[in-house]
Amino acid sequence: xxxxxxxxxxxxxxxxxxxxxxxxxxxxxxxxxxxxxxxxxxxxxxxxxxxxxxxxxxxxxxxxxxxxxxxxxxxxxxxxxxxxxxxxxxxxxxxxxxxxxxxxxxxxxxxxxxxxxxxxxxxxxxxxxxxxxxxxxxxxxxxxxxxxxxxxxxxxxxxxxxxxxxxxxxxxxxxxxxxxxxxxxxxxxxxxxxxxxxxxxxxxxxxxxxxxxxxxxxxxxxxxxxxxxxxxxxxxxxxxxxxxxxxxxxxxxxxxxxxxxxxxxxxxxxxxxxxxxxxxxxxxxxxxxxxxxxxx
Numbered sequence: 001x002x003x004x005x006x007x008x009x010x011x012x013x014x015x016x017x018x019x020x021x022x023x024x025x026x027x028x029x030x031x032x033x034x035x036x037x038x039x040x041x042x043x044x045x046x047x048x049x050x051x052x053x054x055x056x057x058x059x060x061x062x063x064x065x066x067x068x069x070x071x072x073x074x075x076x077x078x079x080x081x082x083x084x085x086x087x088x089x090x091x092x093x094x095x096x097x098x099x100x101x102x103x104x105x106x107x108x109x110x111x112x113x114x115x116x117x118x119x120x121x122x123x124x125x126x127x128x129x130x131x132x133x134x135x136x137x138x139x140x141x142x143x144x145x146x147x148x149x150x151x152x153x154x155x156x157x158x159x160x161x162x163x164x165x166x167x168x169x170x171x172x173x174x175x176x177x178x179x180x181x182x183x184x185x186x187x188x189x190x191x192x193x194x195x196x197x198x199x200x201x202x203x204x205x206x207x208x209x210x211x212x213x214x215x216x217x218x219x220x221x222x223x224x225x226x227x228x229x230x231x232x233x234x235x236x237x238x239x240x241x242x243x244x245x246x247x248x249x250x251x252x253x254x255x256x257x258x259x260x261x262x263x264x265x266x267x268x269x270x271x272x273x274x275x276x277x278x279x280x281x282x283x284x285x286x287x288x289x290x291x292x293x294x295x296x
Contacts (some may be wrong), residue, residue, distance in 0.1 A: 029115075189226050
């Protein structure tokens with residue numbers, strides 16, 4: 001018997017499919033209709049994002065167990081991809097995927113593909129989609145520039161990025177607000193992991209019991225790990241705003257990981273964090289494969 005894809009199962013539901021669309025209180029929710037090209041962008045983008053996070057987590061985990069590895073942010077992970085056999089080709093695929101993820105986020109924000117609505121909560125979510133999309137647009141362009149040989153892939157440290165803002169009172173207030181928003185995003189990640197509403201985005205009828213459990217636990221672990229990283233980043237931004245100095249400034253994920261590694265029992269903590277980032281990568285990969293898209 002031939003196996004069918006999640007999309008095929010969605011378009012031709014059976015009675016048993018309908019009965020299995022609910023699992024442990026989670027139910028696949030209805031989505032607004034979208035063209036097939038939006039589904040392609042969304043799936044490919046999730047795969048590319050998952051690959052980047054897996055490399056970040058894998059390198060951190062290797063460092064923790066003494067098998068090499070390093071503290072790596074998203075750009076470092078992209079550079080690591082470029083150092084593999086057929087690196088430029090792989091970078092090109094990652095660039096296309098990340099640009100696709102940006103396009104998917106833009107469509108999410110503009111077309112309300114998740115059906116979050118136009119209320120205050122819905123608008124905030126859609127703004128978040130847009131901001132996330134811009135971040136991955138930057139990563140996609142970076143990967144593309146490496147693939148085309150336009151960039152040497154140097155470290156490009158962002159240290160001191162807050163310094164201009166610290167030169168005025170209003171700048172420090174703006175920086176403090178940015179830190180507070182980042183901490184709020186971290187809290188939202190913890191809430192999101194606890195509620196696990198991401199499960200309602202899956203085509204549950206296309207997933208086995210084992211896959212559903214993997215999706216739930218990987219999603220909760222991975223999203224919580226991102227929450228920890230955002231809390232650290234936001235905390236250091238707030239400290240810079242309050243102290244009026246950029247000493248110890250946290251510029252991104254790699255700096256947050258370095259801060260974790262510098263703590264007592266740092267190797268254990270960075271190992272746990274690396275595992276968490278790999279779980280987030282699994283969450284993204286599963287979302288890319290099993291996410292529900294209501295294709296016209």
